[in-house]
Amino acid sequence: DLSGQAAVITGSTSGIGLALARALAANGANVMLNGLGDAGEIEKTRKSIETEFGVKAAYNGANMLDSGEIESLIADTVKTFGRLDILINNAGIQRVAPVEELAPETWDAIVAINLTSCFHTTRHAVPVMRKAGRGRIVNIASAHGLVASPFKSAYVAAKHGVIGLTKTVALEVAEAGITCNAICPGYVRTPLVESQIADTAKARGISEEEVVRDVMLSAQPTKKFVEYDHLTGLLLYLVSDSGASANGAAYPVEGGWVAA
Ligand code: NAD
Numbered sequence: 001d002l003s004g005q006a007a008v009i010t011g012s013t014s015g016i017g018l019a020l021a022r023a024l025a026a027n028g029a030n031v032m033l034n035g036l037g038d039a040g041e042i043e044k045t046r047k048s049i050e051t052e053f054g055v056k057a058a059y060n061g062a063n064m065l066d067s068g069e070i071e072s073l074i075a076d077t078v079k080t081f082g083r084l085d086i087l088i089n090n091a092g093i094q095r096v097a098p099v100e101e102l103a104p105e106t107w108d109a110i111v112a113i114n115l116t117s118c119f120h121t122t123r124h125a126v127p128v129m130r131k132a133g134r135g136r137i138v139n140i141a142s143a144h145g146l147v148a149s150p151f152k153s154a155y156v157a158a159k160h161g162v163i164g165l166t167k168t169v170a171l172e173v174a175e176a177g178i179t180c181n182a183i184c185p186g187y188v189r190t191p192l193v194e195s196q197i198a199d200t201a202k203a204r205g206i207s208e209e210e211v212v213r214d215v216m217l218s219a220q221p222t223k224k225f226v227e228y229d230h231l232t233g234l235l236l237y238l239v240s241d242s243g244a245s246a247n248g249a250a251y252p253v254e255g256g257w258v259a260a
Contacts, residue, residue, distance in 0.1 A: 002239065003028035006081035008073065010064060010121060011091025013037040013045065015190030016140060019228035020088055020235055021057075025049045027236060030056040032077040035091065036063075056081065064091045064117035065109065074124035083132065086239050087125045089118040089162075090140040094192055096199040099153045110154035115161040122169055126178065135178035136239040139166050143186045143254040149219070151203050159184075163250045170248030179247045181238050186254025187216045189225045222255030 011017040013035030049057040062069035129135025145159035169180040
């Protein structure tokens with residue numbers, strides 16, 4: 001039961017982040033949503049979480065490319081809910097290209113949004129959690145934080161970096177009642193993956209059906225996409241009191257991909 005707790009979830013206007021925010025709200029947490037998108041759609045999402053789960057849901061549109069806006073996101077969460085118990089670093093982007101064709105600006109954006117933003121949210125959240133004597137940080141890395149695939153140099157590097165950050169922060173906060181862990185999903189059929197199917201088809205010169213069958217799900221032994229529910233169960237464990245000894249770990253939820 002997370003009643004009364006406050007959570008901030010970056011990149012929660014869509015896909016995995018939204019599913020995680022809804023799961024936290026379903027268990028009683030007040031949630032600060034964040035992410036890009038159409039203002040009207042986001043307001044609908046915010047409202048529906050409040051009515052469906054009877055919690056408070058707020059929205060802050062901080063761009064994860066901007067350290068100042070990230071600082072405001074954390075400050076706004078503390079101001080709105082009077083506390084900050086749970087930080088979920090989920091915002092991410094993905095582009096597929098051979099390393100020699102990847103534009104340097106694309107590399108910078110992928111590293112900034114997927115990795116550096118986690119550093120900024122964490123450095124502002126940790127002092128608040130230290131003061132409270134408790135906190136939970138969960139970073140949404142990827143199976144690509146543990147293993148590589150071709151044409152994803154920036155993404156794989158950033159996600160490996162997220163796991164390195166996770167381990168380091170975990171060691172620093174371990175005695176303060178705070179934990180920091182990473183979840184490493186395999187392929188989930190989100191808007192991010194839909195656009196990646198098209199990009200990969202182009203990069204490899206194959207059809208979109210072949211990308212799903214021969215590229216994405218070929219690496220995933222279950223041959224099925226990971227469902228949102230498979231991620232939320234682990235998240236709820238990690239943020240609970242039972243999760244107190246789980247620290248600095250990177251949990252694969254990828255149908256056995258990294259076992260291969
Ligand atoms: P998505 O595109 O559906 O959602 C991404 C979210 O991040 C959106 O809310 C978007 O608005 C937000 N975002 C993007 N750029 C932003 C920015 N500059 N500032 C603030 N918010 C920004 O993607 P998703 O598939 O749900 O991915 C969520 C996370 O899960 C990412 O970190 C991704 O790398 C990771 N992941 C996804 C999969 C998958 O198969 N979908 C697998 C492993 C890991």
